Amino acid sequence: MDTSALEAITLEGGPRQRGLQHGEMLRDRIVALLDRWAESLDRVYGISRDLYVQRFFAETAFEAALSRHTPTVLEEIAAIAEGAGVDYRTLLAFQHVNEEFWLALPRPTPAVAEACSTIALGQAGPRPTLIGQNLDLDQYLDGFQVMLRYRCDESDGQIMALSVPGMISLNGMNSFGFAVCDNALTQLKADVAGVPIFAIYRSLLESRSLAEAIERLNLYPHASGLNWVMGDPTGVAMMECSTDQRTRYGPTDPALPIYHTNHPLKSRDLAPEHRDGAPRRRPTRSTYLRFAALHERITGLEDDLSIEAIKAILASRDDPDYPVSRGGGRNDEDQQIGFTLACCIFELSAARPRLHIAAGPPHDHAFRIFDA
Secondary structure: OOHHHOEEEEOOOOHHHHHHHHHHHOHHHHHHHHHHHHHHHHHHHOOOHHHHHHHHHHHOOHHHHHHHHOHHHHHHHHHHHHHHOOOHHHHHHHOOHHHHOOOOOOOOOOOOOOOOEEEEEOOEOOEOEEEEEEEEEOHHHOOOOEEEEEEOOOOOOEEEEEEOOOOOOOEEEEOOOOEEEEEEOOOEOOOOOOEOHHHHHHHHOOOOOHHHHHHHHOOOOEOOOEEEEEEEOOEEEEEEEOOOOEEEEOOOOOOOOEEEOOOOOOOOOEOHHHOOOOOOOOOOHHHHHHHHHHHHHHHOOOOOOOHHHHHHHHOOOOOOOOOOOOEOOOOOOOOOOOEEEEEEEEEEOOOOOEEEEEOOOOOOOOOEEEEO
16 A cells, blocks of 8 residues: 555544444445455465354354453444444454464465564653564555544543554554554464454553553453563563463663564463474474564664664565565465565654554555654
């Protein structure tokens, strides 16, 4: 998508009101995107959308977990489906981007379980807290990026969430200067009865501070392994979360950057297939090569890490087969390069929190600025 075409949509009212507006305003795009999702399921997993949804509800307890832990999220999704005139069960299954990576469905060959490169840096002197993310997802989502704006349910704050039509959010920030994004960690223990990642996002975006967000994480048994990347004007944290454990990763010095891709750096609460003694899977190269690229570029900087420096790092393509900025297509070795749906840099000053965003791979997409 051309970043200049990225649309900001304001939703009013509570969960049901927001959902109805979302569904009605974006009806045609929701229908089209669900059709694209069906094509992706067939291409990647070799399964029809109807069969995927059927197995999704038969083999998981996600809907029950949502009802117990985040009922207003279910209310909002049901209203989106009503407003768009689409099937509720299909739309609910569509939300589970992170869970789709590991669910016990027909497996893709090769695996496509990696997504996102992140950088976080706490406030120091005049430089505000900065968080950067390349949001890497399937390329079929490109052209559907939208910015959703709505008020917090628990305070007078305002939320700004990057999403696609029909989805609650993919990352976001709020007017308190809190921001959150993530890295998928499919090696960590998951749970078909846990709370899906998209719903935890919705709760975290209510947070007035980083400390409050960390407390909120303890409320939810995670469905998927994930590295949460969070910050506010006072600092940053990365939290590697399995279904049972929360493990904080850096920084020891709040003025120094931390960075992550898609392999656990600290947590050892691994899924059974990744534990010692299990049949060894071939290591995925992308996560390690992208991490090495981040490390070399960040440690090689002569000046402090700035917004422009983070843009350049996230736009880098040092390894043409496994680049940080992913432009889609395939390579000769494992056929999987991936696609950067958006590059987001959250500038978290107390006075003026802002989002710098490129609506596509940052090596060939311009940035725009949105005030939270």
